[in-house]
Amino acid sequence: MKPGLHDIFERYRTHRWLFLAPGGNWGEQLIYRGAESLAGKIGLEWTDIDLHELKEIELGREDCIYLHGSGGFNSWCSGRAFDTLGAALFQRVGLVVQGPQTAEDSLSFLERRLAPILRTREAREVVFFAREEVTEANLRRVLGNAPGPFPSVSGVR
Numbered sequence: 001m002k003p004g005l006h007d008i009f010e011r012y013r014t015h016r017w018l019f020l021a022p023g024g025n026w027g028e029q030l031i032y033r034g035a036e037s038l039a040g041k042i043g044l045e046w047t048d049i050d051l052h053e054l055k056e057i058e059l060g061r062e063d064c065i066y067l068h069g070s071g072g073f074n075s076w077c078s079g080r081a082f083d084t085l086g087a088a089l090f091q092r093v094g095l096v097v098q099g100p101q102t103a104e105d106s107l108s109f110l111e112r113r114l115a116p117i118l119r120t121r122e123a124r125e126v127v128f129f130a131r132e133e134v135t136e137a138n139l140r141r142v143l144g145n146a147p148g149p150f151p152s153v154s155g156v157r
Helices: 005-011 026-042 080-089 107-119 133-143
Strands: 017-020 046-049 064-067 070-073 095-103 125-130 152-154
Touching: 005 026, 005 095, 017 026, 026 070, 026 095, 064 080, 070 080, 070 107, 080 095, 080 107, 095 133, 107 133, 125 133
Parallel strands: 017 046, 017 064, 064 095, 070 095, 095 125, 125 152
Antiparallel strands: none
């Protein structure tokens, strides 16, 4: 069984965490608050940052980045979710966690957008969470072809 977000926060509780929101609608704000509530109950401390700050912060191999979930892995949104993921994975950090996502149901689109991001990643470990089964299945297919250590995918817990 893949670890849930609680398990990941618990395991890396003593590491420095940066939480980054890609933007989105009011519903996404509820997902952000849920992750923050869970982190707070575990005793995890984090700093909220935006994409511009991420590019300016000095990071180390023990640092962790949590990208709040959204519905942005699709062709009709701004592309910010992909940009945010790419910027996080480009950092030389120990862990990047992509919070629960909903992705467009198109393998070719996801492969076209995610493959280049994953090819250039510097992060040592990557974990993706999906909001629902279709996204989970599609991410597993796309990420199964990812270079380097296999990024893990977990369904919503």
